[in-house]
Amino acid sequence: MRFAGNGLTCQSCHLQAGTQRYGLPLAGVWGVFPQYIGREDEVRTLEERVNGCMERSMNGRSLPVDGDEMKAILAYIRYISGPQQVGRSLEGRGAPPIPLPTRAADPEHGRQVYASVCSTCHGADGQGQRLEAAEAVEQGKRYQFPPLWGPDSYNNGAGMARTITAARFVHANMPLGTTFEQPQISGDDAYDVMAFVNSQPRPERRNLDQDYPDLSRKPVDAGYAPFVGPFPPDQHRFGPWQPIQEWLRANAEDVRSTGRQHAQ
Ligand code: HEC
Ligand code: HEC
Incomplete structure (x- = not known):
């Protein structure tokens, strides 16, 4: 199976x-x-x-x-x-934080970053590059370069579908071979390119509205409803995120106690 x-x-x-x-x-x-x-x-x-x-x-x-x-x-x-x-985090867990942009991430500029830096490996259409059947069996994977969107990619409930998480990963690790000590694209370009990538079609997970029973714990960049606070969905997807963070800091207690009334 x-x-x-x-x-x-x-x-x-x-x-x-x-x-x-x-x-x-x-x-x-x-x-x-x-x-x-x-x-x-x-x-x-x-x-x-x-x-x-x-x-x-x-x-x-x-x-x-x-x-x-x-x-x-x-x-x-x-x-x-x-x-x-055992019992403690490895140093270097996750991906290192980078400063949040003070503007909204710009998917149109991200499209240009994608075309010039990422498409050689992940494909102009974002579908990656498949291995020949024999190589795939030998290497235990289907793709030489994995797809970034489309039916063979992560779904909209994944951590990588959140722009802040994705930008941190890409800034420290992409193009492949990059290390966090020597990033090859700027932080702002990382936000823009993943705002572009995460605006493309991908598998949709059902019942995402059941995530985060305590909505005050929902990451500000989660791109699906219910959205907490008076901010439009696109602001959750693309930022600027600082106003959402501030609103949450001020209202977390209220959101916890009144549950989903605050959600849209
Ligand atoms: C599309 C990218 C992607 C793929 C594929 C993926 N993961 Fe993850 N995984 C993530 C992200 C993003 C996180 C969250 C990291 C964070 O919280 O900083 C994560 C977190 C985890 C964690 C918790 C790590 C921690 O530091 O707490 C485990 C364990 C894990 N993944 C296991 C797996 C296993 C096993 C597979 C394969 C069956 C897998 N993942 C496939 C993206 C992915
Ligand atoms: C030199 C080839 C290369 C370039 C250029 C490159 N990547 Fe990757 N990328 C890879 C490979 C290979 C993997 C999978 C890691 C592995 O198999 O070891 C990967 C994994 C990823 C992943 C997680 C897996 C997935 O399919 O979602 C993301 C997201 C990603 N790359 C984004 C980018 C972005 C954005 C750029 C441009 C800034 C970029 N990459 C440039 C080769 C590349």
């Missing part, structure tokens, strides 16, 4: 087999789960977190928690985490 629903692998985003600092590493995460996750407003196990990526980043289905695939993924994460890491 195939659980993934698209053409990506874990390594498409968790770079260097999950070992790259600030390339969304999985090395080190063994010791820090179970952990509170705002999307469900619950403490979640590492298995549940992996399944979050299965259903969103991989646009697929959850792996059975005691099945062979899940056991293999957990054994691997444990192995690359090493005994010294």
